[in-house]
Amino acid sequence: MNKINSFKSDDIEIESTQRVFQGFFKIDLYRFNHALFAGGRSQTIQREIFERGHAVAVLPYDPKTRQVLLIEQIRIGALATKDNPWLLECIAGMADGSEDYPDVVRKEAKEEAGLELGELEFMLSYLSSPGGTTERLYLYLAQTDLSQVNVGGLYGLDEEGEDIKVHVMGVDEALARLASGEIDNAATVISLQWLALNEQRLQQQWNKE
Structure with missing residues (x-):
């Protein structure tokens, strides 16, 4: 093209x-x-x-159970247009100048969900709002065993003011929350839509391993 x-x-x-x-x-x-x-x-x-530099986000996905992990935390910028500024999101964080985005992804997963990630699949990168910021986000899907996750567990770094709660749900439920408008932050919207388009391929790939 x-x-x-x-x-x-x-x-x-x-x-x-x-x-x-x-x-x-x-x-x-x-x-x-x-x-x-x-x-x-x-x-x-x-x-x-x-x-603000560049950032990463990761959507942990269990191909055996067809579940994903999302985190919930307050986002004060959402208060202007939402009644509830506690958002369901992908795990995410700033790269702080590093270009080793997979390493940053794994560090953020540990900090925000106590999670050890498996194989990473790079989804895509995008400019978050190029009319007003240079920030580019790098999105990953992570093959992850979610059976031992501390659902409802609380994570985050006190020194960064983080108060994070972990949720695990089926892909279909996550997509329903997306369709209803409950999930409306860009990285999570894009990640779930990418998963919907690519899940069949990933199921064939990862469930053979």
Whole structure:
């Protein structure tokens, strides 16, 4: 399939960048211009970009029982549009500059669910909101024995203000919660949809091993 993009990175001129906020997260002010579809160059554009680094997420999946593990925790940003800001999510975390994403995934699974992951299957990566942040998320599915999971167990790091509860449910139940709108955070939505598209292949692959 041929790419349809008209331009590439060389068609952007970064005039300047300036760090305008330095805290738990960072914000940079970009001034740039770019090539126009109609020809010529744009005027100088200013955009504040949220710099938080890249992140990983993993959906633990037991091919024998067709169950997945999700975690529940408070997300204050959801309060603006949801009555209940305690969300069902994939295990996730910031990469903190590491490019060994599988290693980060395994560390986060241990911290957030007390979980030892089996074989990892890279699903995809995506830009979370490229109009306002450079963040890219890397998603994995993990072949995992969920029979010994501490369902309802509480995890997370106190120093990071984490209060996490573990849930295990069937794939069909997770997809029903997705269809109802209960699950509505991007990484979890994408991961469950990817699993729905690829589960038959994974069942054939992993249940033969």
